[in-house]
Amino acid sequence: MTRNIPEKPALKGLEAKWMERWEIERTYRFDRTKGRSEIFSIDTPPPTVSGSLHMGSVFGYVQTDAHARYRRMKGNEVFYPMGWDDNGLPTERRVQNYYGVRCDPTLPYGPGFTPPDEPSDPPISISRRNFIELCHGLTAEDEKVFEDLWRTLGLSVDWSQSYATIDPHSQRTSQKAFLHNLARGEAYSQEAPVLWDIDFKSAIAQAELEDRERPAAYYRVAFRRPDGSPLFIETTRPELIAACVALVAHPEDERYKALFGTTVTSPLFEVELPIMSHHLADPDKGSGIAMICTWGDTTDVTWWRELDLPTRALIQQTGRLHQEVPEWIDSESGREAYRQIAGLYANQAQKRMEELLTESADLDGQPRPITHPVKFYENGDRPLEIVSSRQWYIRNGGRDQELRSQFLKRGSELHWVPDFMQVRYEHWVNGLTGDWLISRQRFFGVAIPVWYPVGADGTVDYDHPILPDEASLPVDPTSATAPGYDEGQRGQPGGFVGDPDIMDTWATSSLTPQIAGHWDDDPELFSRVFPMDLRPQGPEIIRTWLFSTIVRSHYEHDALPWAHTTINGWVLDPDRKKMSKSRGNVITPHALIEEHGAEAVRYWSCNGRPGTDTAVDHGVMRIGRRLATKILNASRFALGFAEDIDASAISVPLDRSMLAALTGVVERATEAFDAFDYARALEIVERSFWTWTDDYLELVKGRAYEGDGSEGASAHAALQMALGVYLRLFAPFLPFVTEEVWSWWREGSVHRAGWPTVEELAPHSGDPAVLTETAAVLSAVRKAKSDAKVSMRAEVDSVSVSAGPEAIELVRQAEDDLKAAARAGEVLYSEGEFAVDAVLSAS
RNA sequence: GGGCGUUUAGCUCAGUUGGCUAGAGCACUGCCCUUACAAGGCAGGAGUCGGGGGUUCGAGUCCCUCAACGCCCA
Numbered sequence: 053m054t055r056n057i058p059e060k061p062a063l064k065g066l067e068a069k070w071m072e073r074w075e076i077e078r079t080y081r082f083d084r085t086k087g088r089s090e091i092f093s094i095d096t097p098p099p100t101v102s103g104s105l106h107m108g109s110v111f112g113y114v115q116t117d118a119h120a121r122y123r124r125m126k127g128n129e130v131f132y133p134m135g136w137d138d139n140g141l142p143t144e145r146r147v148q149n150y151y152g153v154r155c156d157p158t159l160p161y162g163p164g165f166t167p168p169d170e171p172s173d174p175p176i177s178i179s180r181r182n183f184i185e186l187c188h189g190l191t192a193e194d195e196k197v198f199e200d201l202w203r204t205l206g207l208s209v210d211w212s213q214s215y216a217t218i219d220p221h222s223q224r225t226s227q228k229a230f231l232h233n234l235a236r237g238e239a240y241s242q243e244a245p246v247l248w249d250i251d252f253k254s255a256i257a258q259a260e261l262e263d264r265e266r267p268a269a270y271y272r273v274a275f276r277r278p279d280g281s282p283l284f285i286e287t288t289r290p291e292l293i294a295a296c297v298a299l300v301a302h303p304e305d306e307r308y309k310a311l312f313g314t315t316v317t318s319p320l321f322e323v324e325l326p327i328m329s330h331h332l333a334d335p336d337k338g339s340g341i342a343m344i345c346t347w348g349d350t351t352d353v354t355w356w357r358e359l360d361l362p363t364r365a366l367i368q369q370t371g372r373l374h375q376e377v378p379e380w381i382d383s384e385s386g387r388e389a390y391r392q393i394a395g396l397y398a399n400q401a402q403k404r405m406e407e408l409l410t411e412s413a414d415l416d417g418q419p420r421p422i423t424h425p426v427k428f429y430e431n432g433d434r435p436l437e438i439v440s441s442r443q444w445y446i447r448n449g450g451r452d453q454e455l456r457s458q459f460l461k462r463g464s465e466l467h468w469v470p471d472f473m474q475v476r477y478e479h480w481v482n483g484l485t486g487d488w489l490i491s492r493q494r495f496f497g498v499a500i501p502v503w504y505p506v507g508a509d510g511t512v513d514y515d516h517p518i519l520p521d522e523a524s525l526p527v528d529p530t531s532a533t534a535p536g537y538d539e540g541q542r543g544q545p546g547g548f549v550g551d552p553d554i555m556d557t558w559a560t561s562s563l564t565p566q567i568a569g570h571w572d573d574d575p576e577l578f579s580r581v582f583p584m585d586l587r588p589q590g591p592e593i594i595r596t597w598l599f600s601t602i603v604r605s606h607y608e609h610d611a612l613p614w615a616h617t618t619i620n621g622w623v624l625d626p627d628r629k630k631m632s633k634s635r636g637n638v639i640t641p642h643a644l645i646e647e648h649g650a651e652a653v654r655y656w657s658c659n660g661r662p663g664t665d666t667a668v669d670h671g672v673m674r675i676g677r678r679l680a681t682k683i684l685n686a687s688r689f690a691l692g693f694a695e696d697i698d699a700s701a702i703s704v705p706l707d708r709s710m711l712a713a714l715t716g717v718v719e720r721a722t723e724a725f726d727a728f729d730y731a732r733a734l735e736i737v738e739r740s741f742w743t744w745t746d747d748y749l750e751l752v753k754g755r756a757y758e759g760d761g762s763e764g765a766s767a768h769a770a771l772q773m774a775l776g777v778y779l780r781l782f783a784p785f786l787p788f789v790t791e792e793v794w795s796w797w798r799e800g801s802v803h804r805a806g807w808p809t810v811e812e813l814a815p816h817s818g819d820p821a822v823l824t825e826t827a828a829v830l831s832a833v834r835k836a837k838s839d840a841k842v843s844m845r846a847e848v849d850s851v852s853v854s855a856g857p858e859a860i861e862l863v864r865q866a867e868d869d870l871k872a873a874a875r876a877g878e879v880l881y882s883e884g885e886f887a888v889d890a891v892l893s894a895s
Numbered sequence: 896g897g898g899c900g901u902u903u904a905g906c907u908c909a910g911u912u913g914g915c916u917a918g919a920g921c922a923c924u925g926c927c928c929u930u931a932c933a934a935g936g937c938a939g940g941a942g943u944c945g946g947g948g949g950u951u952c953g954a955g956u957c958c959c960u961c962a963a964c965g966c967c968c969a
Contacts (some may be wrong), residue, residue: 061931061932081918247934262968391896424932425969470900472899472900473899475899476967476968478901479897479898479899479967480967480968483968538949540906544933591966592903592967594967595968622965622966622967625915626907627966628964628965630966659908661908664900664908665965667907669906671921671922672920675921678934678935681932681934681935682931682932685931685932686932687931689931689932689933691931692931722909727911729911733907735919737920739919742919749931750936753930825922831938835936835937837927838927838937839924839925839938839939840926840936841927842926842927843927843929843935844926844927844936845927846927862914
């Protein structure tokens with residue numbers, strides 16, 4: 053091939069040029085005719101498109117891309133699709149804020165609705181269907197922005213394989229898997245206490261919780277024993293006294309042992325309550341005896357369940373106390389007391405209760421302020437309440453020790469990089485306290501695909517759901533008619549109702565291997581890519597995405613979803629602080645790419661060790677850019693002499709020595725990549741490359757320019773062979789610049805060229821020490837010139853080398869090149885400790 | 896309160912099973928327009944490896960302990 057080397061090679065424009073060419077030439081298109089053993093499949097994280105683009109994603113995705121590129125060059129057909137996680141609450145919130153709208157499912161569809169240009173305030177109420185249309189529209193725009201970023205970064209994704217978790221295929225996959233779970237008894241619905249966000253009006257799963265320290269106060273309240281004597285409890289939630297079902301103390305607590313089995317009556321409401329014992333009651337907390345309500349916190353739920361107590365739910369899904377006086381309050385004075393707090397929000401009821409208890413003299417002293425952890429939805433603003441509600445669950449081992457140990461075993465079968473991340477998985481699985489709650493009372497998501505029969509008396513029979521035919525998926529039971537019924541029977545006695553809920557986003561994204569691999573509609577493809585080889589992801593979603601994906605795969609395929617998982621580190625700001633909007637220290641990928649170029653951002657990403665938190669570092673990015681420039685310039689030199697020369701021309705010991713060193717580099721870089729350590733591979737290659745340009749290129753320069761016959765040909769052939777290897781070694785990290793240089797003198801894409809091997813270099817390799825010894829002498833001569841403050845081009849009369857006999861023999865083999873590079877008239881040798889003395893010519 | 900990780904040069908980080916005088920880049924200092932590269936090159940100075948204790952012929956590396964920082968969970 054004729055070489056086409058630019059006079060002044062530059063980085064400018066390379067990224068845009070190759071981004072486009074790769075798409076046109078389908079460089080990264082997946083070839084599905086390849087067999088399973090040839091395929092390397094990657095279950096790529098589908099980013100949440102309703103969130104903003106952040107450096108954490110860039111960091112992790114580039115690291116994965118480097119590995120994908122390595123595998124592709126190694127000869128694997130890489131299955132590398134990209135998905136978008138767009139269903140669920142984050143999108144709803146974004147649509148609400150972006151347009152100033154809110155969904156009111158009772159409104160009829162407005163066909164001509166267009167959202168306002170500016171967010172409306174107050175929000176406009178729109179129908180569910182209009183709301184969902186807006187969600188689809190906005191996510192489509194967001195996905196475009198994400199795709200542009202990934203392309204700019206040079207991710208070698210096959211864009212023809214993309215999916216979105218809200219698209220019909222994902223919905224079908226999600227509903228089908230759910231129906232399978234249901235048929236096997238792995239999914240079930242149950243009326244139970246759930247953590248409930250009163251603002252979002254939805255149940256919240258354990259994985260979405262976080263604790264926040266909040267101020268509160270202990271109220272010391274008197275309950276009355278049958279003889280009228282007071283028994284004091286301390287509570288932070290006096291508004292729940294009306295929901296009290298028992299008092300509880302530790303079984304070994306001498307103060308209360310005698311009272312177990314007796315009763316008390318509650319203040320104001322005069323409800324008779326048993327005193328019980330349970331080991332979770334903390335003798336050191338408050339007065340050592342606590343009231344159990346349904347339900348003030350998760351411990352209440354445990355006590356309620358384990359002590360088999362009645363349900364006296366007080367707080368409704370709106371966050372307000374029941375309007376009607378509960379039937380368990382018998383006395384007229386008790387009923388009157390309840391009317392004082394009926395219909396109030398919990399915090400209002402608390403204030404009123406303080407007044408009422410003070411009036412009745414049941415409050416002992418002043419409330420004692422404390423701060424304590426309170427459970428919040430991670431995206432919520434008000435504390436969660438616990439309400440009774442019917443929800444769907446998937447069994448995850450949280451209530452079943454045998455199942456839990458199966459999931460722990462799955463975790464240990466998975467190969468973790470870095471390995472210590474496995475501990476986080478184990479802690480999460482061991483800490484589960486209940487099954488996985490998958491239903492959400494929201495709108496933009498995958499519908500729970502069931503209907504329920506309505507009895508002649510109008511009651512809904514939740515225990516016998518009506519299921520759709522799989523061929524009809526995806527279905528929305530709120531608009532589709534239940535099989536065997538007419539739409540007119542919806543909500544009628546003897547008819548049916550559709551389940552109004554949707555699934556949590558993780559209930560769908562836990563199926564990304566099945567979605568991307570087309571489990572549902574392309575079993576042949578699925579058999580070639582599943583179980584996948586690699587799951588790369590961030591550390592914060594081990595408990596959600598990683599775990600739930602293992603759960604679904606375990607149930608559906610009795611297998612791990614992937615063989616390996618790589619967990620990337622966290623990205624910190626330049627001061628090693630976590631980036632967050634509230635701190636105002638967020639650095640966007642676009643700004644960095646604009647400033648340093650995509651290749652430099654890739655270089656920085658690949659410098660972050662697997663699983664290691666890494667600070668945004670402009671200095672490292674500048675080095676990446678400099679490296680890319682260096683590759684262009686060194687390539688121009690290495691290719692500047694002749695057309696392709698056969699490798700058999702490589703005969704000079706220095707050339708063979710350089711190739712021997714390169715053999716070791718190939719070996720070690722390959723080992724590092726096989727261990728998923730892209731950072732180590734980059735370090736090895738980069739170190740070697742700088743030595744190559746600093747030492748070998750300087751030593752060989754004279755012979756390359758002047759050398760005639762076989763010696764010159766050896767230099768030219770060695771240079772191009774080494775360059776061909778370096779370009780391929782750098783290709784996973786710096787895909788643009790390596791592709792550019794490759795195009796100067798080679799056909800096809802460097803990214804489809806074979807990964808360099810020891811075998812291709814070995815026949816042309818000699819003794820690596822020739823180069824290292826000669827380079828050491830050259831370096832000493834440079835130092836002499838530097839000390840003498842003369843140009844590196846200054847002439848040297850003679851160079852005296854003192855060294856061991858073996859080293860002298862090695863340097864002699866490269867003496868002509870050394871003389872040329874050092875501009876030395878002669879080289880003199882003597883045996884002894886290593887020392888170099890250069891006698892500079894008098895100028 | 897528990898778990899995991901980190902702590903090595905002024906800064907950002909390597910240092911793989913314990914083994915030559917602890918490395919790199921940035922920054923700093925000095926020199927050099929050299930036909931690949933001056934947005935470059937060459938050379939140089941700089942570290943009690945977080946503190947303390949222990950194992951060992953030998954510890955940045957293994958063990959114990961303390962501390963600081965980060966993350967996850969309670």
